[in-house]
Amino acid sequence: IVNSLKSELKSALLNKYSHDDLTSSEVSTSWNYLFIKLECCGVDAVTSATNDFDSTSWQTGSPNTDIPLGCCPGVTIESYLSASATNAGCPSSSGSAPVEKGKYDKNDYAVWGLV
Numbered sequence: 001i002v003n004s005l006k007s008e009l010k011s012a013l014l015n016k017y018s019h020d021d022l023t024s025s026e027v028s029t030s031w032n033y034l035f036i037k038l039e040c041c042g043v044d045a046v047t048s049a050t051n052d053f054d055s056t057s058w059q060t061g062s063p064n065t066d067i068p069l070g071c072c073p074g075v076t077i078e079s080y081l082s083a084s085a086t087n088a089g090c091p092s093s094s095g096s097a098p099v100e101k102g103k104y105d106k107n108d109y110a111v112w113g114l115v
Contacts (some may be wrong), residue, residue: 035070
């Protein structure tokens with residue numbers, strides 16, 4: 001059952017994550033809040049420029065970064081909402097994200113409600 005849940009989480013991220021903001025999409029907003037509040041990134045840990053976001057509609061929209069802003073260290077809901085947060089501490093094309101734990105790896109199962 002655990003592998004099935006992980007698969008469902010990855011499918012939900014892949015098929016429904018579309019915006020790196022807190023207003024455009026309810027599902028993306030939910031993911032972004034989780035990334036910020038639980039200090040995680042994606043479902044699996046981000047260990048390279050190739051990661052869970054590669055085939056999402058957000059990534060295929062050609063953003064300048066490999067991971068969403070909410071995955072970056074030091075980002076808060078307040079700085080994210082005010083657009084004062086930057087992605088300077090995160091990779092734009094290589095390396096691992098400063099927040100290396102994937103949602104699944106942190107064993108925080110609250111995200112499963114998104115599936």
